[in-house]
Amino acid sequence: MGTTTRLVCRKMTIDDAEAVAALDLKSFGEIDSWSAEYFFYAAQNERAEFLIVEDNGKIVACAGADIFTDAAEIVSFAVDPDRRNQGIGTKLLETLIETVKKRGASVLILEVRPSNKVAIKLYEKFGFEIVDREENYYWDEDAWIMAKEIF
Numbered sequence: 736m737g738t739t740t741r742l743v744c745r746k747m748t749i750d751d752a753e754a755v756a757a758l759d760l761k762s763f764g765e766i767d768s769w770s771a772e773y774f775f776y777a778a779q780n781e782r783a784e785f786l787i788v789e790d791n792g793k794i795v796a797c798a799g800a801d802i803f804t805d806a807a808e809i810v811s812f813a814v815d816p817d818r819r820n821q822g823i824g825t826k827l828l829e830t831l832i833e834t835v836k837k838r839g840a841s842v843l844i845l846e847v848r849p850s851n852k853v854a855i856k857l858y859e860k861f862g863f864e865i866v867d868r869e870e871n872y873y874w875d876e877d878a879w880i881m882a883k884e885i886f
């Protein structure tokens with residue numbers, strides 16, 4: 736009998752911090768990833784929304800945004816390398832957008848490496864546009880700032 740895949744999207748809790756940090760490390764490498772402490776505090780931050788996707792209890796994706804008065808900023812977004820290109824990132828981003836919209840945000844912004852063609856393609860599919868460039872945002876590359884109105 737085959738294994739049944741059951742994807743569940745839910746709010747990140749402090750108990751997820753270690754597993755989410757491991758996923759982040761796998762996705763971004765040592766220099767660019769967030770620590771378990773970061774996710775531990777993010778899970779308790781009322782001005783943030785962090786969501787995870789689980790497959791039969793294993794965390795396969797995480798996305799998070801900081802919420803400001805009328806804007807939100809995506810600060811974390813990763814899908815397990817073994818589970819990419821299966822639509823998980825699309826569903827998670829859809830859910831994160833709905834979640835921050837309910838929190839009152841009318842604009843969603845994010846930073847992305849210009850070399851990250853896959854992520855840029857995904858954001859453009861959602862209607863994000865490049866609105867600015869921030870020099871030396873990453874240790875080895877500038878960032879593109881992308882934005883999307885979500886009201």
Ligand SMILES: CC(C)(COP(=O)(O)OP(=O)(O)OC[C@H]1O[C@@H](n2cnc3c(N)ncnc32)[C@H](O)[C@@H]1OP(=O)(O)O)[C@@H](O)C(=O)NCCC(=O)NCCS
Binds near residue numbers: 823826
């Ligand atoms: C960016 C990321 C979150 C996308 O997650 P995902 O689950 O693979 O995304 P999906 O399967 O929903 O695919 C979404 C879109 O991404 C693009 N895409 C995904 N995988 C791709 C690939 N291997 N090659 C080209 N485009 C690809 C496609 O446009 C796709 O949409 P389409 O299927 O309608 O054409 C994932 O690649 C990832 O974790 N990357 C490393 C971390 C990262 O770069 N995060 C973003 C930082 S700003």
